[in-house]
Amino acid sequence: MSTTPYLQLTDVSKLYPGGGGVNPTSLEVNQGEMLVLLGPSGCGKTTLLNTIAGLLPPDTGSIVIGGRDITKVPTHQRNISMVFQTWALFPSMSVEDNVAFGLKMRKVPKPERRERVAEALELVRLSHLAARKPADLSGGQQQRVALARGIVTRPDVLLLDEPLSSLDHQIRVELRRELRSLQRELGLTGVYVTHDHSEALALGDRIVVMRNGEVVESGEPRAVFAQPRNQYTAEFLSVGTVLGATPSGTPGSYDTALGVRTSAPDHENIGAFCLKPTSVFFAGNAAPSVVPDANGSTYHRASVRGVEYEPGGISYSLLVDSGPTLTLFDSGRSTVELGDEVTVGCRWDEAIPLVA
Amino acid sequence: MKRRPSLKQQGGGISWFALGVSIVFLLPLLVVVGMSFNPGEFSVFPPRGLSLRWFEAAWSNPAFQAAFFLSIQVALFSTAIGLLLSIPSALAIVRSAPRIQRLVQSITFGPLIVPEILLGVGILIMINQVFGFGSVNVWTIVAGHVLVGIPLSIQVLVAGMAGVNENLEKAAWTLGASKPRALIHVTLPLVAPAIASSALFLFIFSFDNVSMSLFLSRPGATTLPIYMYQYLQYRADPTVAAMSTILIVFGVVAALLLGRLGGLTQIAGKTRR
Numbered sequence: 001m002s003t004t005p006y007l008q009l010t011d012v013s014k015l016y017p018g019g020g021g022v023n024p025t026s027l028e029v030n031q032g033e034m035l036v037l038l039g040p041s042g043c044g045k046t047t048l049l050n051t052i053a054g055l056l057p058p059d060t061g062s063i064v065i066g067g068r069d070i071t072k073v074p075t076h077q078r079n080i081s082m083v084f085q086t087w088a089l090f091p092s093m094s095v096e097d098n099v100a101f102g103l104k105m106r107k108v109p110k111p112e113r114r115e116r117v118a119e120a121l122e123l124v125r126l127s128h129l130a131a132r133k134p135a136d137l138s139g140g141q142q143q144r145v146a147l148a149r150g151i152v153t154r155p156d157v158l159l160l161d162e163p164l165s166s167l168d169h170q171i172r173v174e175l176r177r178e179l180r181s182l183q184r185e186l187g188l189t190g191v192y193v194t195h196d197h198s199e200a201l202a203l204g205d206r207i208v209v210m211r212n213g214e215v216v217e218s219g220e221p222r223a224v225f226a227q228p229r230n231q232y233t234a235e236f237l238s239v240g241t242v243l244g245a246t247p248s249g250t251p252g253s254y255d256t257a258l259g260v261r262t263s264a265p266d267h268e269n270i271g272a273f274c275l276k277p278t279s280v281f282f283a284g285n286a287a288p289s290v291v292p293d294a295n296g297s298t299y300h301r302a303s304v305r306g307v308e309y310e311p312g313g314i315s316y317s318l319l320v321d322s323g324p325t326l327t328l329f330d331s332g333r334s335t336v337e338l339g340d341e342v343t344v345g346c347r348w349d350e351a352i353p354l355v356a
Numbered sequence: 357m358k359r360r361p362s363l364k365q366q367g368g369g370i371s372w373f374a375l376g377v378s379i380v381f382l383l384p385l386l387v388v389v390g391m392s393f394n395p396g397e398f399s400v401f402p403p404r405g406l407s408l409r410w411f412e413a414a415w416s417n418p419a420f421q422a423a424f425f426l427s428i429q430v431a432l433f434s435t436a437i438g439l440l441l442s443i444p445s446a447l448a449i450v451r452s453a454p455r456i457q458r459l460v461q462s463i464t465f466g467p468l469i470v471p472e473i474l475l476g477v478g479i480l481i482m483i484n485q486v487f488g489f490g491s492v493n494v495w496t497i498v499a500g501h502v503l504v505g506i507p508l509s510i511q512v513l514v515a516g517m518a519g520v521n522e523n524l525e526k527a528a529w530t531l532g533a534s535k536p537r538a539l540i541h542v543t544l545p546l547v548a549p550a551i552a553s554s555a556l557f558l559f560i561f562s563f564d565n566v567s568m569s570l571f572l573s574r575p576g577a578t579t580l581p582i583y584m585y586q587y588l589q590y591r592a593d594p595t596v597a598a599m600s601t602i603l604i605v606f607g608v609v610a611a612l613l614l615g616r617l618g619g620l621t622q623i624a625g626k627t628r629r
Contacts, residue, residue, distance in 0.1 A: 088527035102531035
């Protein structure tokens with residue numbers, strides 16, 4: 001793997017007259033790496049993807065793939081592939097012809113074309129449907145055809161625009177896994193756009209969280225989920241309860257929305273703290289206290305406002321008397337029910353300080 | 357292909373009403389067809405017997421033949437030229453910026469708003485001014501027919517193209533197809549039924565056009581509808597009825613073809629999913 005990034009966006013911006021778009025943004029993707037752009041709709045992630053594809057000309061900045069500046073190169077000369085949310089298979093062509101399309105456009109001789117199409121269809125396990133028309137396939141199958149069509153041309157960069165979001169949950173999870181192993185196996189360099197953080201976790205070597213046309217935070221997905229730096233990231237990824245905080249006057253000390261004064265050694269501009277659902281616990285008969293005890297925990301009276309069953313346990317929404325709602329995850333068999341009044345403890349030594 | 361719901365499923369009364377109205381509209385055709393089978397010299401209905409005599413008379417009439425073939429020739433030219441003009445226009449309407457869309461759409465709708473007869477007179481005057489008196493010929497008829505056929509033809513194409521997912525062309529570009537190649541390999545095959553219906557419309561509009569042909573054809577070299585009109589002014593035998601019957605058969609075949617290609621639903625707007 002080379003040390004210089006394979007795909008490099010430098011200060012790329014694209015603003016729409018009616019508002020929205022992307023402010024100058026720089027991104028780097030290494031060869032064989034899958035970068036996930038994560039954010040809500042309208043955050044500019046698809047705009048950014050379209051500039052890489054050449055479907056939108058950027059207002060400023062440059063795009064380089066493998067050392068070649070392609071900023072002004074038309075889409076069809078970029079050697080990229082794009083997989084769309086709506087699949088965009090050619091309805092008049094068979095599955096086979098759809099996959100062969102890119103090779104035909106590249107004037108690959110027919111015998112080789114046939115061989116590579118067969119190979120690609122095998123990779124996505126659709127060889128038996130080669131002669132069908134797209135309309136005769138299920139959503140998951142259609143998306144696999146789109147994927148085969150995207151990789152058969154051996155693109156420098158594979159661009160994926162929410163490719164799984166129109167599918168049912170089960171197929172989505174299945175296809176996600178397949179896509180990941182395919183990408184690893186073939187060493188594909190890719191940019192994947194999604195608003196679904198579980199997809200980002202499953203597929204990304206690196207994720208970039210975006211908001212309002214700006215990059216908020218980026219890093220390895222697990223690191224970002226374990227230790228978000230940004231309040232927006234923590235909220236968008238539902239990492240835990242985000243409690244607003246204001247400086248208390250003493251440097252490094254903050255007053256949180258829960259009434260607890262806590263400290264954050266490293267960061268500046270702290271605007272909030274995040275308590276993960278596992279940092280909140282049922283405290284039995286402990287006396288309420290906003291001053292952390294020897295273990296760094298505080299205790300609060302709260303009423304149970306929501307109970308959600310999840311595969312590994314139960315997630316509770318707890319409305320604290322002093323205002324905020326805490327999320328608590330309990331993997332044991334707690335007997336707490338909806339409407340109960342309980343005492344909850346918060347482990348402040350596990351709280352994540354967040355930049356506003 | 358989806359199955360067509362039966363009349364009953366489509367909502368009873370209204371459908372029967374529509375069917376009734378259609379039958380009333382078609383009655384004159386029934387009369388004409390009936391008259392064409394008269395054995396006698398006069399056009400009467402119901403016919404006094406069954407004879408193909410007037411069909412033979414019509415067909416062996418050299419003036420009728422000339423008019424018939426001129427009509428077909430003009431219709432074919434109008435179709436070709438009309439398509440060459442309306443395919444790019446429709447593409448422009450579907451694909452371009454909203455401002456250009458509106459401009460192109462209003463320009464192409466012009467001929468529908470202006471009375472045809474005025475257009476005919478206008479073109480005649482223009483041709484006389486530019487090329488000198490008496491320079492009307494096959495091409496001037498074609499020009500007139502293209503003008504009246506184009507608005508509908510464009511609408512059919514626009515309806516057909518609007519149904520094509522925009523992402524298909526984009527997908528083709530990302531797979532290495534230049535814009536023209538994406539158009540040829542991806543979009544046009546999907547629009548082919550619309551192109552075929554639009555061609556049929558152009559053909560029919562030209563074939564049965566009266567007002568344009570009236571002004572733009574040379575005496576003695578007129579299209580079929582004009583010839584039939586002139587024939588009727590001097591004679592009342594069932595020849596014209598026989599000619600009409602031939603044309604009706606022609607029209608029915610064309611309409612069936614149109615229906616098969618989906619052109620009629622495209623004109624009426626899509627009511628089904």
